[in-house]
Amino acid sequence: MAVSAKEVKALRDITGAGPLDCKKALEQHDGDLEAAAAFLREKALKDGIKLQGKGRSANEGVIGNYLHFDNRLAVIVEVNCETDFVAATDRFKAFAKDIAMHIANMSPKYVKREDVPGDIVEAESRIHLERALDEGKPEHIAEKIVAGRLNKWYEEIVLMEQAFIKDDDKTISQYLQETVAEVGETIHIGRFQRFAIGDGK
Structure with a gap:
């Protein structure tokens, strides 16, 4: 389908992607702005991960x-x-x-997570394990609860x-x-x- 310059600009404003990428995304998704934007965000994320994985120095x-x-x-x-x-x-x-x-x-x-000192992680883990056991959870269940609570804690710090x-x-x-x-x-x-x-x- 034909894509107008106005549609391309609208998608660029949303995603920050280049005009050619926006045009192609709109064509592939029959002019659906939301679908094209979601596609470009996913593409940007994948491309970004590929670039980060190359290990190039950033000085x-x-x-x-x-x-x-x-x-x-x-x-x-x-x-x-x-x-x-x-x-x-x-x-x-x-x-x-x-x-x-x-x-x-x-x-x-x-x-990043790796920057958190090990002793701080261990102390936080003990707190959550003791709390889960005090709540009457079996040990194997308590360990899963600890993992979930640690993930929430990482999201905070x-x-x-x-x-x-x-x-x-x-x-x-x-x-x-x-x-x-x-x-x-x-x-x-x-x-x-x-x-x-x-x-x-």
Whole structure:
């Protein structure tokens, strides 16, 4: 079917994908905007995972930052990419800004699950195991309950596993993969620091 420039623009506004990809997606889905958008998001996620899997070094980047309007809360975060060209793009800088704003709002403690110290994980596991056993659950059931509760706990403290503050249908990890697919380079979220008045007391 013929696809109009207006339809292509509408899909680009929703997904941020290139015009050719938008045109093809609309043609494949008979002009259905929602279906085409879902297809492009899935494609971006897959392409992003492929790029991240190549293990290319990411030594360029920017320091994303966020300062709350009352000057009582601020975040800085290191976001890396492969080239200074991508680091200078509005898309990459917007991603870094989004991550800083998300950290300000959601207060993660670690970037990824592997960053959580083992002794902290063990202590949290013991708490949930004792609670499950106190509830009268058999040990083999209690262990499954612990695994589920730990996953919920990781979602609270690990940045990559949190629901994105601007779109809670995706995690930060998924948002990163989509951005990787858009810019065509590996992206890493590095160190971050969140400062709030009163936290240092």
